[in-house]
Amino acid sequence: MGTHQHLNHIIQGNCIEIMQQLDDDSIDLTVTSPPYDDLRNYKGYVFPFQEIAQALYRVIKPGGVVVWVVADATIEATETGTSFKQALYFKEIGFNLHDTMIFRKKNPIPQIYRKRYNNEFEYMFVFSKGVVKTHNPIMIDCLHAGLELNGTTYKNYSKNEQTREKLAKPVKNQKIKGNIWEYVVGKKQEDQEAKGHPAPFPCELVRDHILSWTNPGDIVLDPMCGSGTTPRVAYELERNYIGIDISQEYCELARQRIKSIEKQPTLEFLEPELL
Numbered sequence: 001m002g003t004h005q006h007l008n009h010i011i012q013g014n015c016i017e018i019m020q021q022l023d024d025d026s027i028d029l030t031v032t033s034p035p036y037d038d039l040r041n042y043k044g045y046v047f048p049f050q051e052i053a054q055a056l057y058r059v060i061k062p063g064g065v066v067v068w069v070v071a072d073a074t075i076e077a078t079e080t081g082t083s084f085k086q087a088l089y090f091k092e093i094g095f096n097l098h099d100t101m102i103f104r105k106k107n108p109i110p111q112i113y114r115k116r117y118n119n120e121f122e123y124m125f126v127f128s129k130g131v132v133k134t135h136n137p138i139m140i141d142c143l144h145a146g147l148e149l150n151g152t153t154y155k156n157y158s159k160n161e162q163t164r165e166k167l168a169k170p171v172k173n174q175k176i177k178g179n180i181w182e183y184v185v186g187k188k189q190e191d192q193e194a195k196g197h198p199a200p201f202p203c204e205l206v207r208d209h210i211l212s213w214t215n216p217g218d219i220v221l222d223p224m225c226g227s228g229t230t231p232r233v234a235y236e237l238e239r240n241y242i243g244i245d246i247s248q249e250y251c252e253l254a255r256q257r258i259k260s261i262e263k264q265p266t267l268e269f270l271e272p273e274l275l
């Protein structure tokens with residue numbers, strides 16, 4: 001068994017065992033979200049974090065990317081800090097911490113007052129095996145498009161603040177999106193399909209990462225795919241997918257989601273004069 005035999009399948013099992021069957025340096029992108037600190041009681045819960053991180057390092061291609069979506073529980077008045085510990089472990093075993101991104105929820109669940117502000121984000125740690133090989137940046141409109149500027153202040157982190165006069169002008173129409181991404185959670189029809197799983201991430205979030213870090217035909221893995229959001233979106237965007245989950249029930253849900261968007265054969269219409 002190698003990576004190619006598993007392409008475009010949802011596989012039930014412990015990801016540690018299934019990933020052993022994947023070839024070295026064979027995956028372009030992983031988008032995944034592990035169980036957070038025991039926050040939820042998944043069916044068949046087993047989570048050997050360090051082994052999973054090492055297996056991901058082995059199977060990712062040089063220049064490939066792992067997007068690790070994670071948050072911390074608050075236990076006995078302190079956040080656990082597990083997210084940071086995991087990020088540092090990924091670095092320790094050889095990954096670059098390419099970017100620490102934020103997934104901001106536009107509709108966070110209101111929380112009971114605990115003398116702290118309402119939690120409304122999760123981390124999206126973007127790790128790479130060496131220098132990232134594919135980046136198709138998402139562009140957004142510039143607020144001041146077309147405006148003529150005389151000078152502005154640039155922040156150059158290696159050389160302190162620098163002031164530059166005489167900017168190229170006018171301001172261009174578009175710029176690369178920032179690294180805080182905002183989504184509504186659980187409301188869209190495509191996300192409602194994941195009902196039956198306690199913690200799906202939004203299709204839109206996965207879509208933005210797959211478009212950013214892969215090209216059509218690339219291979220996208222989610223070793224803890226739950227309701228199958230990553231495989232579903234990979235399929236929609238004409239990437240190959242491999243989805244793994246320990247729960248048979250979630251694997252079935254993932255297969256159903258992909259089946260529901262399977263491409264229909266193109267209908268051929270006759271020219272009216274031929275009817």
Ligand SMILES: C[S@@+](CC[C@H](N)C(=O)[O-])C[C@H]1O[C@@H](n2cnc3c(N)ncnc32)[C@H](O)[C@@H]1O
Pocket residue numbers: 013014015016032033034035036042043044045046047048194197199200201223224225226227228229230244245246247250
């Ligand atoms: C946060 S959920 C993932 C949700 C997913 N991103 C989605 O959109 O539905 C984590 C998943 O990890 C699975 N899981 C936990 N330990 C696992 C293991 N050792 N191997 C495979 N899956 C595992 C759980 O069954 C659960 O579905």
